[in-house]
């Protein structure tokens with residue numbers, strides 16, 4: 001494999017547009033990208049596993065992690081705190097591994113300030129508002145009032161779409177997955193990420 005610095009790919013969308021589904025497909029289909037596991041103060045949904053989907057922590061623990069500077073970014077979303085632990089991300093990038101983030105626009109803005117050259121921002125849009133609501137209801141793991149609140153907040157999240165490098169409409173799931181995979185392939189070829197290239201080119205011209 002060519003020597004390169006890993007990249008950070010962010011997927012953001014209004015809740016229910018399909019970013020966790022797409023993130024899972026990407027990680028399963030691509031051996032070089034791994035998911036960043038966030039810490040959150042929200043309760044686990046049925047089937048969610050601590051340490052795999054999130055680190056589920058209480059508010060006190062979250063605060064102490066903030067105090068220790070343990071987060072690369074953190075934000076309050078839907079009344080709960082979410083944050084990206086710093087250590088695993090920095091280690092993966094240095095080893096040439098890519099990291100995938102399912103985080104909101106606030107976290108994306110913080111990463112863009114801190115690590116602009118490593119970041120690839122992808123915004124996922126639903127094909128329609130009706131379909132977004134249908135997907136939120138189909139997920140069936142949130143109570144009806146939670147679904148209603150998430151629908152009400154969808155406009156807020158979508159209003160940040162223009163802060164992203166790429167936009168993918170998640171209509172057909174496999175087509176959306178193929179588009180995001182193509183973005184990943186292209187971004188890996190960026191000259192600035194291929195840090196081993198100087199020596200290689202010198203060997204070609206010596």
Ligand code: ADP
Nearest residue numbers: 015016017018019020021135139170171172173
């Ligand atoms: P998010 O992570 O953005 O909140 P999810 O990935 O949990 O959204 O998706 C919400 C629901 O929509 C899930 O039940 C998922 O299976 C479904 N879904 C995702 N993408 C599609 C798609 N392209 N077509 C139909 N259903 C989808």
Ligand code: 5GP
Nearest residue numbers: 038074075077082083084102103104106107
């Ligand atoms: P959910 O509760 O549905 O898993 O996530 C709610 C929202 O929080 C989603 O928009 C998701 O992208 C965002 N989120 C999850 N983890 C993080 C994180 O570590 N940082 C930030 N800023 N947002 C996050």
